[in-house]
Amino acid sequence: MGVWNRIRNVWAALTMPTANLEDEELLDWLGITTRDKRKISEVTYFTCMKMLSETMGKLPLKYYQDTPEGKIRADPTDMTRLLTVRPNPIMTPTTLWSSVELNCQHYGNAYVWIQRNFLAERYGGEVINAGLWLMPSCDVTVLIDDAGIFQEKGKLYYQYTDAKTGELYVFPQEDVLHFKTGYSLNGIMGEPVRKIIGSSIDGALESQNFMNNLYEQGLTASAVLYFPAGELDERRRKELRNRYEKYLTGSKNAGKIVPVPIGLELKPLNMSLTDAQFFELRKYSALQIAGAFGIKPNQINNYEKSSYANSETQQLAFLVDTMSYRMKAYEEEINYKCLNPKEIREGYYYKYNEKVILRTDSKTQMENLASAVNNGIYTANEAREYLDLPQKDGGDILMVNGNYMPITMIGQQYRKEGEGNEGSEDQG
Structure with a gap:
C-alpha cells in the first residue's frame, strides 16, 4: 500500500497544474503584479543588462588541472567542448552565456539543461547526443522534495513546461545548471534587480x-x-x-x-x-539603477567626472566588485555539475580568464610581456601564446638578468678574497 501511495503521489505531483508565482500573466490576471514588462525598454536598465550579459559572454572558460608541478592546461573532454566550443547545434558559447546572464538578471534565475549520456560518461566512453540547452526562466518551476516522494528528501527538481507544445519535463538537480543573482534570502532562488528597485x-x-x-x-x-x-x-x-x-x-x-x-x-x-x-533627477536615477547592478558611471556613458585614467580604474573596479562574484558563482556551479567524481579527485577544474576585461593597448601589452619574460615570470613561449603566435624551440626556459643576486649576498662582491669565507665560518 505504501508503494502504491508513493506512485500516486508522484503522478499527482507531475500532472497536477501548479500556480507559478513568477508567471507575469497570472499575476496580471489576479491584479497583484507591480512589474512592468516594458522595463527592458528603459535605457539605463537595458544598458546594464547589455553590459553584464556581453561581459559574461566574452569571458573565455579554460580547463585546468592541479598537479604537483602546478597548474597546467588540461586536454579537452567532451564536456569541455560543449562548454567552450559548441553547447548545442544552434548556439555558440558566447550566445549561450550571454543569454544565461540576461535571464539571470531579468528573472533572478537562469537554468541550463545538461543533456548527456550517463552510461557512456560513467565508463569513459564518448558522450553522444549531448548538449547544453538554455531553458527560459519563465517556463521553469523549482520544486523541492521535502516529503521524500522521490526517495531523496530535500532534493531539488526542475519542472520545465514547453511553451509551444505544453509538454512537461522534470529534471533532477544534477542535470540543471542553476545560476542566480547575488540577492537570495533562501540560497535557492535569486531575486531580480527590477523587483527590488522597481520604483x-x-x-x-x-x-x-x-x-x-x-x-x-x-x-x-x-x-x-x-x-x-x-x-x-x-x-x-x-x-x-x-x-x-x-x-x-x-x-x-x-x-x-x-x-x-x-x-x-x-x-x-x-x-x-x-x-x-x-535632467539632474534623471541622471541621479540612472546612477541609482546602475549602482544596483554594479555598473560603473562611465559604463552608462556618464563621463562627467571621468578621465582616461579614472575610466581604467572604474573598469578594474567593475572586475573586482561585480564580475569577480559572477565568475566565481558560475565556476562553482559548472565545476560541481559538469565534472565527474574522477575528474574532481584528479584536480581538474574550469576557470574563467578574467584578463580579457583588462586588455590594454598594444604598446602597454608588449611592455608588460617583455618585463614578465625578462624577470622570469613568463617563458618566451607563454608570452607568445598571449599574442596568438606559435611556440619556438628553446622558448620554454625561464630567463633572468645575470646581474641579479640574492639579497643575502649584497655587498659580498666588494669584499677581499677570504673575508667572505671567514665570515661564514664565524657565523657557523
Missing part, C-alpha cells in the same frame, strides 16, 4: 516616456483655450480642442502659425525642465 526603474521609464511624448508633440507645451462661458456646448468644445491639438502637436507643425478666431485666446502653460531639475 526607481518605473520612475526612469516614466521620464523617458515623458521625453518621447514631448518630442512627438514637437516640443510644444500644453495650452489653455479661453472662450466666453456658455457659448460652446460640450460637443463643440471637443471639436475645437481636437482641431487645435491637430494644429499644435507633432514635429511637422513646429513653427507653424495657428489661426485663432476673435473671442478665443490660446495661452500656453509654463513648462520649464530646468526649474523641475528634470
Whole structure:
C-alpha cells in the first residue's frame, strides 16, 4: 500500500497544474503584479543588462588541472567542448552565456539543461547526443522534495513546461545548471534587480516616456483655450480642442502659425525642465539603477567626472566588485555539475580568464610581456601564446638578468678574497 501511495503521489505531483508565482500573466490576471514588462525598454536598465550579459559572454572558460608541478592546461573532454566550443547545434558559447546572464538578471534565475549520456560518461566512453540547452526562466518551476516522494528528501527538481507544445519535463538537480543573482534570502532562488528597485526603474521609464511624448508633440507645451462661458456646448468644445491639438502637436507643425478666431485666446502653460531639475533627477536615477547592478558611471556613458585614467580604474573596479562574484558563482556551479567524481579527485577544474576585461593597448601589452619574460615570470613561449603566435624551440626556459643576486649576498662582491669565507665560518 505504501508503494502504491508513493506512485500516486508522484503522478499527482507531475500532472497536477501548479500556480507559478513568477508567471507575469497570472499575476496580471489576479491584479497583484507591480512589474512592468516594458522595463527592458528603459535605457539605463537595458544598458546594464547589455553590459553584464556581453561581459559574461566574452569571458573565455579554460580547463585546468592541479598537479604537483602546478597548474597546467588540461586536454579537452567532451564536456569541455560543449562548454567552450559548441553547447548545442544552434548556439555558440558566447550566445549561450550571454543569454544565461540576461535571464539571470531579468528573472533572478537562469537554468541550463545538461543533456548527456550517463552510461557512456560513467565508463569513459564518448558522450553522444549531448548538449547544453538554455531553458527560459519563465517556463521553469523549482520544486523541492521535502516529503521524500522521490526517495531523496530535500532534493531539488526542475519542472520545465514547453511553451509551444505544453509538454512537461522534470529534471533532477544534477542535470540543471542553476545560476542566480547575488540577492537570495533562501540560497535557492535569486531575486531580480527590477523587483527590488522597481520604483526607481518605473520612475526612469516614466521620464523617458515623458521625453518621447514631448518630442512627438514637437516640443510644444500644453495650452489653455479661453472662450466666453456658455457659448460652446460640450460637443463643440471637443471639436475645437481636437482641431487645435491637430494644429499644435507633432514635429511637422513646429513653427507653424495657428489661426485663432476673435473671442478665443490660446495661452500656453509654463513648462520649464530646468526649474523641475528634470535632467539632474534623471541622471541621479540612472546612477541609482546602475549602482544596483554594479555598473560603473562611465559604463552608462556618464563621463562627467571621468578621465582616461579614472575610466581604467572604474573598469578594474567593475572586475573586482561585480564580475569577480559572477565568475566565481558560475565556476562553482559548472565545476560541481559538469565534472565527474574522477575528474574532481584528479584536480581538474574550469576557470574563467578574467584578463580579457583588462586588455590594454598594444604598446602597454608588449611592455608588460617583455618585463614578465625578462624577470622570469613568463617563458618566451607563454608570452607568445598571449599574442596568438606559435611556440619556438628553446622558448620554454625561464630567463633572468645575470646581474641579479640574492639579497643575502649584497655587498659580498666588494669584499677581499677570504673575508667572505671567514665570515661564514664565524657565523657557523
